[in-house]
Amino acid sequence: MKKIFTENIPTKLMALVMAVALWLYAINRHTGDLTTTVSLTVSVPEGITVVEQSTSKITIHLQGPQNVIDTVDNMIKDRKISARYVIKESPDGIEDQLKQSIFIKKEHLDLPPAVKLISVYPDKIDVVLGKLQKKKLKVVLQKKGEPAVGYNIVNEFIFPGEVEVTGPLSALKEASSINTVSVDIGGISGEQNRTFPWRIEIDQKVTINRGDKTISVPVVCKEDVRIWLQIMEQQDTRLFVKMRVKVIGPAEYPYVIKLQDEFADVKVKGPKLLLDKLNTEDVILYIDVSSLKPPGPYKQPIKCILPKNIELVDKLPEVHLDIRETLHSVEAR
Template identity: 25%
Template sequence: MDKFFENNTAMKGIAFLIALMLWMIVTLDQEGTAPIRQTEEQLTIDNVQVEAVYDEDQYALMEMDETVQVVLTGRRSLLNLITLRQDAYRLYVDLTELGAGEHRVPVQHEGFPEDVRVTIIPSSVYVVLEKKESRTFPVRIDFSGQLPEGYEAGKPLVSPGEVEVIGPTSVLEQVASVRGVFNLERLGRSGKQEVTLKAYNHQGQELEVEIKPEVVEVTVPVQSPSAMVPVNIELINELPEGLSLVGIHPGTDEVEVFAPQNVLDQLGEISTTLDLSTIDESKTVTLDIALGDHWTAVKPKQIEVFVEVEPVREQLYSNVPVEVRGLASGYEVSFKSPADGKLQLAVKGSEQRLKTLKQSDLKVWIDAKGLREGDHRLPVSVDLPGDLTASPRPSEVEVRISSSKEAEKTMADVEEDEDENEDNKEGE
């Protein structure tokens, strides 16, 4: 490598190459910075949209030439830029100072580069402005679709029933009706739908006007078969401690249900629930009647129920006999404790209810089902109306189950037959 750099011929060659490169850089830089003269060209754009600027609340634009031709003159680079960015410019006519009538208005422009000459053909357009006015029209509702078999749509209730129609006088004079369409197949349980309105002429053609409000609420009552159905009040939870239920007195025993006939035929009763834990005194409560499957309505939707309660009282009954249930055939029961098979019963309830309770209404019993001979301790059960509670004293009894005389006789006969069979076998 050292020998290479010591060679004069090699060093001269390298110096020449460096000088050549520097000359080329300078020459190219001078050529790149030299001004380039560009000739002007023309660009023609057809069907350019013209925007109308006017007071749209007061006037309606009835007629106008909406497009014109634009001829642009300028450098190619600017024309290319305009072609790429057509949203950067606009053509418009200013009608803000004009009143109703026919006018010829110059077309103005904005957004074009300053170095581009703009020629608009034609340079003005013909426009017709008409004063707007407002009139009130009643709303008509048409039906589409069909209701299920057995149902019939009643007269629609529209809110609001009249609307304001705004437009040019010549168009308002053509308005024959303002209507909307209610789809019966989308009829929900509420019977309500929001309906969009449109204005039509006598030929049924839609007119371009402004309607306020454009959307109205329409309620369509549905007439369907109905039946009076009894209401069953189901009690849930318990009354607060210290209270006893005297009675439940509904304001009505039945409600009217609207539904297809096949649904009504299978409807026996309607159930609603009363939560006793919310009752702290005698009072009237309101219970909801929920809509069932395939019902269209129920009247009334709520019923009032008077719930009567009283403080709990206790009444003691003595010598109440204990009934034996479920004892198998061939057995008999004798009481060991209490020996007479009778006990005391403390019954709790309202004073009014206890006054009407007879001792014969008390059903005290033990379950001997499946028990065989021997001594048994059994819990005591009590049957009472649902608005009363009872505590047997004692809560358990001791009994002895033994075979009855008939059972013993039956067993003796069986043993005798078995002995005879054995003797017969030996004789053979």
């Protein structure tokens, strides 16, 4: 048994090496195909920016040893492989805009040597380069959400009102303003009046109109702004119809009062939250007859008692009344 393992050792080692080599050769000879999509980044020198790019993704067809193709596939899924094209155009060669077409090759993908690039789609990518400039733009506050029920934003203030922006010459010639990032005002109430100012960043793009299209162009702004919002309770009005007019006089008033119209309409205003809770019992209409004596008729203004922070919208009308002595008061004479 010992002879079996100890005889012809060099020959046996050579056979093992050849077997491993053949196995590796067989693996590498097995060709794999991969069609997938990768992101495309176009880099430009300082002083230039990419205004438009026909696509930010390309579809590539690769071939190579199956084990290498599998590795490349995993690297693309992990975003470790993408396409990157470097433009070397000088800013001095661009007056305003410059359109170029680029073609992606294997060297732009950083692929292993064993992988072959069969095709790229689209095979031509159009880019528009723009020369950069600086410009002051007005700041516009962007809001999302709604204030708490019963509250409104009645005023807003932004400081500074203008910021310096760096962007393509062609876009900044047409732009007059730039937005802040969206500020969430959902559910805010008067309590927030004490928390201002808020520091808000500037959105890194400007929006311009090109024909029937609206285009967003990337820009750079290194400033931020502070904002103040004036939040007040929402004001509203409410109409109370056919409210009874009460007659108020001194105790044991000896005269009889007859109103020509015992009812009146009253319109009030105030915070919406208060008005929504207001009942007819909270609104009192009356006339004071303390100083009136027969004979009549009289014309008296209607007065009103309202809860705090509620006001009349319109002046109340006058009421016509007759006044006469009671039988008891006549006999007392």
